[in-house]
Amino acid sequence: MPRGQKALDLDDVRPDVRATTRPPGRVVRVVPDVAGIAKRFDYVVPARLDDQVEVGTVVRIDLHGRRVAGWVVEVDVETPPDVDLKELARVTGVGPSPDLVALADWAAWRWAGRPRTFLRAASPPGRVRGDVTRPPVTRCQAPSDRPSPVTVRRVPPAADRYPIVTSAIEETAGDALVLCPSVAQARALADRLRRDGRPTALVAHDQPGTAAAGEWARAAAGGCTVVGARAGAWAPVPRLGQVVVLDEHDEAYAEEGSPTWHARDVVLERAARAEVPVLLVSSNPTLEALAAGVLVAPERSAERRGWPALEVVDRREEDPAAGMLTEPLAALLRRAGRVLCVVNRTGRSRLSACAICREVVACATCEGPVIQPDEDTLRCTRCGTERPVLCHICGSTRFRVLRPGVSRLREELAALVGEPVDEVTGAAAAVPTSRVVVGTEAVLHRVTTADAVAFLDIDQELLAPRERAREQAFALLARAARLVRGREEHGRLLVQTRRPEDVVIQAALHADPARVAEAEAEVRRTFRLSPFAAVADVSGVAAPAFVAALGRPPGIEVQGGGGAWRIRADDHTTLCAALAAVERPPGRLRIDVDPLRA
């Protein structure tokens, strides 16, 4: 064909075809708030909305016949003039500031997720219309030779964090962002700051009614301290001057769902971008924190005073079949006031029933009672026969716990002390009132003060088949220490163990968290775990396709198979670049960057 005859004809017939297919106006790029759509789409801003649209604005768009929400992530986008574009349907309200939109992009890269997750976290709960007076984002950098120092402040477990927060607020040029492990703790802190006459905004998505949107708008307006929990890492703080993370070691800062982002790491990046300092506060700082900042530890004597006295009950000489109620424990129960007994036996049970056929599990050989000593084994208490966790009636592997270990211990303890003993497990909501309480570690969250905490079987925590088992065990001891307070206030801990020399026990005994950190660092360096390497676990039906597409790029190590893989690199830059280079195969896929458990 010598010339584009057909195209010429079209132009002749409809000379203004281009002007009519695309409405006039600025073009913006929008991330739709729809799960499963990773793409961004361009829309024209109608003239009537022109002054309301900027990066971060929450809009509604027509997408494939549906009207959905989305975020403007780029403005004044250059697009070829012949591309047909729709108009934005409407402006819903104010959204994340441009710096948080950029941070959401970074987080999507860092945790191999989608920006939508983070844009949601950075958006107001409900609707916030354009009447938010948002000051321009400014740098509030305190004069310093280091651009954005990260300080790890180790404190004794029972030390009051409040003076640390207030002095940080007073030293901050600009507004401080303070994170707590739970919304309840954040609310308590915000209340206390307000009672002290300090302007404060509590940013949490699960607040009742319209309060949440109001608090968000107050934070966005600036001029107050902003307090929040994990999602508070994404709170609007226009004149950010410092970030404080309380109980930095708390695993509540890690999102369990995919993407598995961590609030500590989000604020470290956020503060670095804003060139403001970060203060990580903990009685037992993580290795990640220690790798990110400079440790400031208390005086040895002050730290020792701040930890309770620890009684170690060496059970090595005892008959393994003997009960958990040792003589030193009985003495503590008689002597101390309120005693919390902790035994983490969730999911492992003294008596189980098949979840499908409801048959109570009994020994297949002698019909004797069966216990579940670990995840994979059922053992007859009468004849000792072991078998896998499998219903011998219907073959099901799902079991219902009828009487977890805690229930049995409650009976034994009540008989020993001759008074009622309350029981606390994860599910039960009631606050226990008895003097002696037994429960899983949930008891340490449910009760606010105690005179003593006894760990009936700390070995279960020390030897748990999890990578962070010892760190978690030590965190458990620190939490208990916080409840009973320091030795000067007669706080007491008791641990029953067959590993009295374990570094976790020794660290608590000497009130020296550095011992755990050093021992853990050794292990993690050897096994190339965080913070000495960057790790991601890949699972789900699409995992084989993902790993195949990933290949073996330089600097990337791939282990595993059979449905679950571990990807490893020296640093996150290498790891995340490799993960981002893979086009996501269809199907369910979980990429767990920085996995907490293995």
Add this chain to the structure above:
DNA sequence: CGGACAAGCTGA
């Protein structure tokens, strides 16, 4: 995600 559309399956 969820609608559109294409390719495969079934019953007359």
Add this chain to the structure above:
DNA sequence: CAGCTTGTCCGG
């Protein structure tokens, strides 16, 4: 081969 199910693609 209509009428339906199942699967894959795509959205501005």
